[in-house]
Amino acid sequence: MDREETWPRVSGGRSATLKDVAGAAGVTTTTVARVLKESGYVAESTKARVLEAVATTGYRPNSLARSLRQSRSHVIGHLLKSTVPNPFYVEVARGAEEEARTRGYTILTANVQHDAETERRAVETFLGWRADGLVFSTPSDPANVEYAQSLGVPTAQVERPRSLVGHRLVVRNYPSAVAAMRHLVEFGHRRIAYVGAELLPEDGPAALFGYVERERFGAWRDVIRDIGAATEGLARFGEAYTIDQPTAQGHGYRATQALLQAADRPTAIFASNDILAAGALQAIHEAGLRCPDDISVVGFDDTLAGFLTPLLTSVRLPARRLGATAVRLVIDEIEGKGAPDQHLALDAELVLRRSTATAPTRR
Amino acid sequence: MDREETWPRVSGGRSATLKDVAGAAGVTTTTVARVLKESGYVAESTKARVLEAVATTGYRPNSLARSLRQSRSHVIGHLLKSTVPNPFYVEVARGAEEEARTRGYTILTANVQHDAETERRAVETFLGWRADGLVFSTPSDPANVEYAQSLGVPTAQVERPRSLVGHRLVVRNYPSAVAAMRHLVEFGHRRIAYVGAELLPEDGPAALFGYVERERFGAWRDVIRDIGAATEGLARFGEAYTIDQPTAQGHGYRATQALLQAADRPTAIFASNDILAAGALQAIHEAGLRCPDDISVVGFDDTLAGFLTPLLTSVRLPARRLGATAVRLVIDEIEGKGAPDQHLALDAELVLRRSTATAPTRR
DNA sequence: CTGAAAGCGCTAACAT
DNA sequence: ATGTTAGCGCTTTCAG
Numbered sequence: 001m002d003r004e005e006t007w008p009r010v011s012g013g014r015s016a017t018l019k020d021v022a023g024a025a026g027v028t029t030t031t032v033a034r035v036l037k038e039s040g041y042v043a044e045s046t047k048a049r050v051l052e053a054v055a056t057t058g059y060r061p062n063s064l065a066r067s068l069r070q071s072r073s074h075v076i077g078h079l080l081k082s083t084v085p086n087p088f089y090v091e092v093a094r095g096a097e098e099e100a101r102t103r104g105y106t107i108l109t110a111n112v113q114h115d116a117e118t119e120r121r122a123v124e125t126f127l128g129w130r131a132d133g134l135v136f137s138t139p140s141d142p143a144n145v146e147y148a149q150s151l152g153v154p155t156a157q158v159e160r161p162r163s164l165v166g167h168r169l170v171v172r173n174y175p176s177a178v179a180a181m182r183h184l185v186e187f188g189h190r191r192i193a194y195v196g197a198e199l200l201p202e203d204g205p206a207a208l209f210g211y212v213e214r215e216r217f218g219a220w221r222d223v224i225r226d227i228g229a230a231t232e233g234l235a236r237f238g239e240a241y242t243i244d245q246p247t248a249q250g251h252g253y254r255a256t257q258a259l260l261q262a263a264d265r266p267t268a269i270f271a272s273n274d275i276l277a278a279g280a281l282q283a284i285h286e287a288g289l290r291c292p293d294d295i296s297v298v299g300f301d302d303t304l305a306g307f308l309t310p311l312l313t314s315v316r317l318p319a320r321r322l323g324a325t326a327v328r329l330v331i332d333e334i335e336g337k338g339a340p341d342q343h344l345a346l347d348a349e350l351v352l353r354r355s356t357a358t359a360p361t362r363r
Numbered sequence: 364m365d366r367e368e369t370w371p372r373v374s375g376g377r378s379a380t381l382k383d384v385a386g387a388a389g390v391t392t393t394t395v396a397r398v399l400k401e402s403g404y405v406a407e408s409t410k411a412r413v414l415e416a417v418a419t420t421g422y423r424p425n426s427l428a429r430s431l432r433q434s435r436s437h438v439i440g441h442l443l444k445s446t447v448p449n450p451f452y453v454e455v456a457r458g459a460e461e462e463a464r465t466r467g468y469t470i471l472t473a474n475v476q477h478d479a480e481t482e483r484r485a486v487e488t489f490l491g492w493r494a495d496g497l498v499f500s501t502p503s504d505p506a507n508v509e510y511a512q513s514l515g516v517p518t519a520q521v522e523r524p525r526s527l528v529g530h531r532l533v534v535r536n537y538p539s540a541v542a543a544m545r546h547l548v549e550f551g552h553r554r555i556a557y558v559g560a561e562l563l564p565e566d567g568p569a570a571l572f573g574y575v576e577r578e579r580f581g582a583w584r585d586v587i588r589d590i591g592a593a594t595e596g597l598a599r600f601g602e603a604y605t606i607d608q609p610t611a612q613g614h615g616y617r618a619t620q621a622l623l624q625a626a627d628r629p630t631a632i633f634a635s636n637d638i639l640a641a642g643a644l645q646a647i648h649e650a651g652l653r654c655p656d657d658i659s660v661v662g663f664d665d666t667l668a669g670f671l672t673p674l675l676t677s678v679r680l681p682a683r684r685l686g687a688t689a690v691r692l693v694i695d696e697i698e699g700k701g702a703p704d705q706h707l708a709l710d711a712e713l714v715l716r717r718s719t720a721t722a723p724t725r726r
Numbered sequence: 727c728t729g730a731a732a733g734c735g736c737t738a739a740c741a742t
Numbered sequence: 743a744t745g746t747t748a749g750c751g752c753t754t755t756c757a758g
Contacts (some may be wrong), residue, residue, distance in 0.1 A: 018752065019752095029729095029751085029752080031728060034728085060491055062491070062493060062750090062751055064427050064751080065734090068425070068428050068736090068751085069752045069753050070734080070753070073427065082456075090452075093472075106471070107472075109456075109471075111460055128425070128426040129427065129469070151378070243670075248716065308641070308670070308671070310648065311611050380735055381736065382735080390745090394744060394745080396737065396738095403744090409744085425736070428737090429737075431734090431752090432735080432737050
C-alpha cells in the first residue's frame with residue numbers, strides 16, 4: 001500500500017503474454033490482439049478494459065513469437081565494413097536505422113572487417129534469424145550477396161557493389177571530382193598531383209566496385225588533359241585506407257614526400273580520400289612547406305576534413321541517404337512494392353574550406 | 364542433369380525445417396535435433412543419413428523458433444551512443460561483437476544519439492525481441508538502465524555510467540592523464556593550459572559519469588600544483604564533442620585562440636580529447652605558431668591522433684576491451700556464472716608521438 | 727462484436 | 743537408440 005513504486009509485472013519474473021492480458025480483461029487473446037492491432041470491431045467498453053489490462057500487466061509484444069507465426073521477422077541484416085575509423089559507415093548505419101524504424105523494421109548490424117569469411121558467417125546468422133532482407137555496406141564477397149539472393153532474400157549493396165544481383169547503390173563521384181579539380185584550376189594550378197588507391201582493372205571481378213577510384217582518377221586525368229598540363233610522375237597509387245600503427249604513416253604521407261622531393265614539384269594535390277589527404281598534410285608540414293600557401297590539397301569523403309589543419313576542402317558523400325535508400329529499396333521489395341534489382345546513383349558535393357588557394361607564382 | 368549448380372532448397376521457396384530434414388532422412392525431428400546438437404545416442408548410420416539430409420535440404424536452424432521455445436534469445440542489445448565521428452564507439456562495438464560471437468550470442472545494435480527518448484524506444488525494441496541482456500555504451504538516461512534491470516534483464520554500462528544498478532565499466536583516466544602531464548613537465552613545461560569539457564558537479568545526478576572529466580582535469584590540477592606552477596586563466600571549459608558545421612570550429616579552436624592572445628601564453632596545452640586537440644592545432648597554426656616548436660599539445664582518446672599534423676601525443680582508451688568485457692559480464696550473469704553488479708576499471712595508455720617537445724626558452 | 731482452434735519451427739520431458 | 747507429445751506466444755481463419 002505504501003510501496004513507492006512498482007514496475008508493472010506478472011508475478012514470477014517472466015513477462016506478460018497475451019493470455020495474461022486476456023485473463024485480466026476477461027476476454028480471449030483474439031480480442032486483445034484486435035485491440036492492439038486496431039483492426040476489426042471491438043466494443044468501446046471492452047477496448048477500455050483491455051487497454052487497462054495491458055497497462056497493469058506491463059504487456060510487451062513478443063517479437064519472436066510474432067515473427068515465427070507470420071514467417072516475417074521485420075528484421076533487416078546490415079553488414080557493415082566499418083573500417084576503423086570511418087565515420088562514413090557510421091552515417092550509413094544511422095540512415096539505415098532511421099529508415100527502418102519509421103517503417104517498423106529492426107536493423108541487425110554485424111561489423112564485418114574486410115573479410116569474406118566473417119561476412120559469410122554474418123549472413124548465416126542473419127538468415128538464421130530469418131531476416132527479411134540484407135544490406136551490404138559494402139560487400140566483401142559477391143558470393144555472399146548471391147547466396148542470399150538465391151534464397152529469395154532481397155539485398156542491397158551500398159557504394160561498392162561486387163555483384164550484379166539485387167539492388168545497387170552507388171555514388172556519382174565523377175562530377176564532384178571534376179568540380180574539385182576545376183576549383184584547383186581556377187586557382188591557377190596546373191601542376192596537380194593525384195594521390196590515390198591502386199586502380200583496379202576495368203574488366204574482371206573488380207570491374208564493378210573499382211568504379212570509385214576510376215571515377216576519381218578519371219576526373220583528375222580528364223581535367224589535366226583539358227588544360228593541356230603534364231601528368232608524368234604525378235599520379236601515385238597505393239594502399240589508401242590504412243596507416244601503419246607504429247609510425248601512423250601511410251601512402252598519403254609517403255607519396256607526398258616523394259612528390260615534394262621532385263625537381264618540379266606539384267602546386268596542388270588531389271587526394272582520393274581524407275585519410276590520404278591527412279597524410280599529405282603531414283608530409284607537407286614536415287617538408288617545411290605550408291598549405292595552402294605553397295601547396296593546395298583537396299580530399300575526398302569529408303570524413304576527417306573538419307579536424308585537419310588547415311581545414312580540408314573535400315567532397316562529401318551522401319552517407320546517410322545511402323543507408324536510408326538501401327533500406328528503403330529492400331523493404332519495398334519485401335513488401336512487394338517497387339521493382340527489384342534497382343541501380344541508383346547518388347550525388348556527392350564539393351565542400352570548400354581552407355586547404356586550397358591561389359597557386360604560388362613559378363619559382 | 365546438366366544444370367550448372369543449384370542451391371539446396373526445399374521447393375516452394377520457404378526454407379527447410381527440421382521436419383523436412385526428418386522426412387528426407389526417414390527419422391523424426393527429435394533424432395535430427397539430437398544429431399545437430401551432438402547430444403544423446405544416435406547410431407552412426409542414421410547420423411550419416413541425417414547429415415546428408417541436412418545438406419541436401421539446405422537446412423538452417425530457425426533462431427526465432429528456438430528462442431521462443433527456450434525463452435532465451437541469446438541476443439544482447441547494444442545501445443551505442445555513436446557520436447559521429449567517434450571511432451571509440453566503433454571499437455567498443457567490435458569488441459562486443461567478437462565476444463558475443465565466441466559465446467554463441469548475437470548483438471543487436473541501436474545507434475542512439477544523445478537522446479533519452481530514442482534510447483527508451485531502443486530498449487523497448489530490444490525487450491520486444493526478448494534480448495537476454497543489454498549493454499549501454501554509454502547510457503543517456505539512468506531510468507532506461509533501471510527499467511531493464513527491474514525487469515530482470517542484466518545490463519552493463521560502459522565508460523560513463525549513470526546509474527548504480529547493473530555492471531559498470533569505467534576507464535582509469537587519472538594515472539595516464541598524470542603520465543601525460545609529467546611527460547610535458549619533463550620537457551620543461553611549466554605553463555600548461557587545460558582545454559576540456561565543462562566539469563560536472565561532484566554530487567547530484569552527474570556525479571557518476573562526470574568522473575571522466577574530473578579525473579582528466581584533476582590530473583592537470585594536481586601536477587600543476589606539484590610543480591608549483593600557475594593555474595589562473597589556464598583552464599578553459601566548453602562543449603567538447605561537437606564542432607560547428609559551417610565553420611568546422613569548436614571549443615578547442617576558440618579556447619586555444621584566446622589562450623594564445625594572452626600576454627603570457629602557455630607553452631603547452633593538455634586537451635581532454637582529440638577533437639579539442641585538433642581544434643587547438645588549428646588555432647596554433649592560424650596564429651602563425653608551430654607545434655611542437657612553440658607550443659606542445661597532448662590529446663586524449665587517441666581517436667584522431669594518427670591523422671593530425673603533427674602526429675598527436677594522446678592517451679589511448681581500451682575501447683575494444685571495454686566492449687568485450689561488458690558483454691562478458693552480461694553473458695556471465697545471464698548464464699548464472701559470475702557476480703552481478705560488478706564495477707571494473709580498465710587502464711588507458713599514453714601514446715607518445717610528435718606534438719610534444721622541449722619547452723621554448725622564455726621569451 | 728467475440729471466441730475456438732490450429733499451427734509457425736523448435737525443444738525437452740517422457741515414453742518405448 | 744529412437745519416437746511421442748506438449749507447448750513457447752502469437753496470428754489467423756472460421757464460427758457463432
